[in-house]
Amino acid sequence: MRRSVFTRLLVVVVLIAVCSIAATAWLATQLTQASIAREQGRELASDNRIYATLLTYSTDHRDWSEVDGYVDSLIREHPGRRIVLVTKDGRTVADLGGDGGQLPAKAAAVVDPLEVDPVLVPGAPADRIDKRVLGPFRTPIDFRDREDPTGALYCLRLNKKERTGLDCRERDLPFDTRADFTALLELEDLVNACLARRQLPPVDLDPDYTPAQKQSTGVQPPDEPAVGACVAASRKEQLTPYVAQPVLLYLTNPTGTPTAAISLSGNGWRVVGAAAAVLLVAVGVAAFAGARITRPLRALTAAATHMSGGGDIPPVPVRGQDEIAGLTRAFNTMAANRAQLEQARKAMVSDVAHELRTPLSNIRGWLEAAEDGVHDLDPALITLLLKEALVLQHVVDDLQDLAVAEAGSLRLTLERVNVVTTLEQVQAAHEARATQAGVTLSVTADPALFVRADALRLRQVLDNLVANAVRYVPAGGTVAVEGTSEDGDCVITVSDTGPGIAADDLPHVFDRFWRADKSRSRSTGGSGLGLAIVRKLVEAHGGTVGVSSTTGVGTTFRVRLPELT
Template structure:
């Protein structure tokens, strides 16, 4: 983008770090950062500890409330009598607890019966032992009540709950096993599960060390009559689900694992303390998909089996007690002083940064305003100092460029008025003088007299025609009639038209013929001859007797342009004057004599005609050796070949 801007002759946009926008953003960001950082530091220092402590306590209390009521739902068929549990939890946690049905009919309220205002729009949790909330369950601690992978609370055992006789029998077996293990030096305890089934829990002993003892631990693994009945019902429900999905039947074990086509035996087939070695096949992708289907059906069957034994899902609402206040910010004298100090510091930074930035921005704008007012009053103004590459610096540079360009235009306008007046005055004065002389009888109106007047009139007509062509080009009314043109023929025609004048000046006029035919050019032949003729006239005028003027044409680089060149061996143009040769009324010879001075409009017309054809006119010269004027014309012609308005 910056390279393209330089190629187009305009200044590229400044980088963000030096631009006005960048500085304003920097100041704003600095102030905002200081303000936010100070506020955040103050808030964190004064409230983070209290907030963390309160949040931790609230989460722990919510998890305990949820766990207690969820256990109540897992072990009871309905919510009757839950009021006492809710009130006890409210007293221990200081929270307001409400339990409702799923349609928000109240079941229990820690505040007692009666209206207590509307409930929150969203419940704190859903009390469903068959679909446990994993977030709240993760905050619980204590006994092993963690939900299984199917989100069923471990305390929801339903028909698997053992009667007292079976519990006592298994407890006696567990106590004997524990005593045996302790006698062998293995620490063991009896732990009762949610269904009442006891388990032997060893401490610091792996499975291999336990199997090496003579203690029989397998007797506790056999299901009781109650468990076999419940397990048979669960297996049937699972197989019904699998059959609907097109899978094979399975046999469930007491730990809810399964085997394909094998029913679990009521007694071990191996000696106590030993297990049969069963090869474990590598599971295939089909087996993995079957296991997922079985696991899904087991979960579905468990919910179907347990639904009659647990309470219906209910909504739990936990909130702060009515009239309670949340600990807020402590506006102690010390904290008030901190707030005032930080606010004063931020205010001082804001004011200081604003004053500094505003002063640096307004100072160059004041300078530009003063310069513009002096320019409006017609007084000469010094260039505005340009500091930096910001937007204001670029504005000052553009203003300086505009001021310099305006000064040049004013100087050119004054010079043009003077030149036009002089050019018109000379032939008009001559004509008037000769006519007054003829009127007074001092001159005879002979052929020489008429020829002199005609020459002055023709000179005056040429000047008017040149001015009219330039005015038409400036107004955009210079129209072309492009058509196919043979450059060799056109150069020959121009050379033939100027041959007599060149011979009279002692200059040799030649046309270089190319070795190969030139490509056809699309151009207005009349206007193109006018441009080349102006170049030839200028070359002949500035070439001393004995010199040569050569016309030639050749293809340009790329093959899509044609170069028409007029080469002379004249006096040449100083390097300092080359940029001005195409300006109006500019002359290399300031003497205005008829041989070398000219009107100063011919080369200006050449440039405008070349531009009208979509091309350009350039000049190179070596002082004392000669000059080369080149017309660079596109072969395809001007951009608007269909413009057929008459020539001025």
């Protein structure tokens, strides 16, 4: 079963709507997520800088008493952020950049140089102790002297462990080296106390806090993970007095409301619901628009079907100014033109039948009379039959010329034609008939006036116009033919002083088989095709022909052709 235009249109609109909605939703989601990610990235970078600044403060200070100045500078550097520092026992150290509103349930980070957040500080040491915290040491771990060329350090270690009382000449050592080794010995005491609690043997530490046995003898110390845990715990115990105590860092907006992370992953059904609602609206609009579009199309289809059956149809109603309304107007115009053409066709068939019926009836009548012996087949009868045959031939020739001209198949032999010469030939051809009818025929033209035309067809045009004028002008009247140059064109006028043509008849002068006097006989009126042939011949030359007339005064035909200079 074939689907209707409305169904196909609705399907197309639905598919377009679905694809558009899906693409728009996906694009909006991607752009929103990217925008949120950028915004969160900027906030995260800002928060990281705040954390890093406060962490630096905590490594350089033993308490938070001077932190307000640092926090105030951070607020100016990162406007729109509220910074709150709270100790683990709930005491507020600093609260700047906000109105003192409620804090989030979870802190953004813990500022503790002995427990550095590896997420906020990429590359943090494995024991999470900030390398900048030296405590009792004088030099960073990477710059401590690990050599003992004089044995002084070994002597100091031996005196400490066995209390030998040896003179280790430690005064000859650099102050920083002596201080660093003293701090290392203190750390060993803390580590060995931790190991003793775990029932593990003591160890000696190198300046990098690794067990000395491992590097000196290559022997793996017992339970190395336990030793590493005691070293990390002992280091934190040793360094705690030299840094600020840990605090909770809260980062919010100035009102205290925490910044919620936005995620679109849980809103899938909302997106689907919104898309479905938009789709329903699109389908409804498509159905309404489709009905409005297909209603006039169905009316046009019904009218075209009725027209194909040969019936006359009333005009299809036109609604609006859109393309379909334009199509409807064009269809109505086509239907009206078709009706006029059909009426003209019927009239032409009737006219042709009428024009041929009379001479054929005359010929048949005379022949039947001769056959029945009523009239002798003498030369006079033959002359009458020949005259009627010539009338038939004239009608047929005129119809053939008109058909060729209307089909655009008329062949013209264009050449340079002198207008005055052509007019003089026309005058010579019609002078005798004009004199016989008591009509004065005159021609005038500029000798230098030329046109590019087919000389025989131009004669045919002028012969028709002059013959008609002479035929209708009463005795004592005049027919004047004049050739002039006007606006770059050659204008040939044929004017007569005949009875004129009524204003209502002027639009029909060039119609086929038209006669001003419907009762006029063929012997005086010709075939009724002459002026129709004149118009087609003039148009074939790229010109125009018109007529003006005043009843009781006369008629003027104007032929305008391109002038040849």
